Amino acid sequence: xxxxxxxxxxxxxxxxxxxxxxxxxxxxxxxxxxxxxxxxxxxxxxxxxxxxxxxxxxxxxxxxxxxxxxxxxxxxxxxxxxxxxxxxxxxxxxxxxxxxxxxxxxxxxxxxxxxxxxxxxxxxxxxxxxxxxxxxxxxxx
Amino acid sequence: xxxxxxxxxxxxxxxxxxxxxxxxxxxxxxxxxxxxxxxxxxxxxxxxxxxxxxxxxxxxxxxxxxxxxxxxxxxxxxxxxxxxxxxxxxxxxxxxxxxxxxxxxxxxxxxxxxxxxxxxxxxxxxxxxxxxxxxxxxxxxxxxxxxxxxxxxxxxxxxxxxx
Numbered sequence: 001x002x003x004x005x006x007x008x009x010x011x012x013x014x015x016x017x018x019x020x021x022x023x024x025x026x027x028x029x030x031x032x033x034x035x036x037x038x039x040x041x042x043x044x045x046x047x048x049x050x051x052x053x054x055x056x057x058x059x060x061x062x063x064x065x066x067x068x069x070x071x072x073x074x075x076x077x078x079x080x081x082x083x084x085x086x087x088x089x090x091x092x093x094x095x096x097x098x099x100x101x102x103x104x105x106x107x108x109x110x111x112x113x114x115x116x117x118x119x120x121x122x123x124x125x126x127x128x129x130x131x132x133x134x135x136x137x138x139x140x141x
Numbered sequence: 142x143x144x145x146x147x148x149x150x151x152x153x154x155x156x157x158x159x160x161x162x163x164x165x166x167x168x169x170x171x172x173x174x175x176x177x178x179x180x181x182x183x184x185x186x187x188x189x190x191x192x193x194x195x196x197x198x199x200x201x202x203x204x205x206x207x208x209x210x211x212x213x214x215x216x217x218x219x220x221x222x223x224x225x226x227x228x229x230x231x232x233x234x235x236x237x238x239x240x241x242x243x244x245x246x247x248x249x250x251x252x253x254x255x256x257x258x259x260x261x262x263x264x265x266x267x268x269x270x271x272x273x274x275x276x277x278x279x280x281x282x283x284x285x286x287x288x289x290x291x292x293x294x295x296x297x298x299x300x301x302x303x304x
Contacts, residue, residue: 014197015194015195015196015197015203016191016192016193016194016195016197016203017192017193017194017195017202017203017205017206018195018203018205019192020192021205041167042167042168042170042171043167043168043171044166044167044168045166045167045168045241046166046241046243047165047166047167047238048238048240052168053166053167053168053209053212053213054209054212054244054247055168055172055205055208055209055210055212055213056168056205056209058205058208058209058212058247058249059203059204059205059206059208059209060205061205062203062204062205062208063195063203063205066204078196078198080196080201080204080251080254081204081249081251082250082251083248083249083250083251084204084208084248084249084251085246085247085248085249086208086246086247086248087245087246088243088244088245088246088247
């Protein structure tokens with residue numbers, strides 16, 4: 001398990017756009033991944049409120065989802081997003097880290113289905129949720 | 142008949158509106174997204190940079206960078222098209238800071254891998270009401286007809302100031 005998280009962390013840290021956004025892989029399990037993104041003034045979408053832009057939240061949720069797929073026992077070590085639908089429930093509180101927990105809840109021979117929830121410090125009220133479909137590479141595990 | 146305005150006045154006003162919408166958003170600058178304007182037609186441009194890559198093995202643009210690009214293109218088109226008539230009629234920008242629409246939901250459809258080169262996007266407002274709007278956006282790289290991603294978003298319109 002510790003090998004898995006080391007390999008996964010190295011993999012995520014090698015993704016240039018995830019690195020540019022300051023993403024950190026917090027935990028990874030079989031089909032589940034948690035990633036966080038610290039507050040960064042460069043990512044603000046609404047200058048009047050200081051709220052992070054939805055695009056940066058999308059990138060976090062997409063990365064967490066892909067990581068969850070790759071950690072699933074029946075999926076491969078590579079995946080691509082087919083589609084991702086994000087619902088923005090409320091603005092993330094400025095200054096707080098955003099954390100996305102992605103769960104790959106179903107895998108077929110060709111497609112992996114993922115649900116993601118993003119929260120800030122108030123974990124009882126989601127900032128955003130997303131559902132996505134991802135590719136499963138042939139010749140997977 | 143009223144004499145047509147000098148072209149530089151028209152351009153200055155339209156560029157002014159575009160700049161007021163785009164330059165206020167730090168994330169647009171972070172991504173390096175630019176807007177090419179021809180009359181009222183906007184094309185969002187995402188100039189290629191290495192830090193937009195998600196998969197270095199292929200290499201391919203990060204799905205999150207693509208999603209952010211599409212959302213910015215959709216939101217700016219919506220704000221732009223909403224403000225256009227008023228600014229053209231008044232001949233000046235509305236007073237005070239411009240309020241941008243808020244994203245309610247956004248769906249991205251990844252059609253093919255984003256290549257390590259510039260990307261373009263154009264959005265179309267399919268429905269714009271007093272409170273809600275629905276916007277579709279298409280993105281391509283080399284060929285306009287070969288989309289690499291498309292998206293649809295619903296937006297909450299900023300409250301209209303009392304008359």
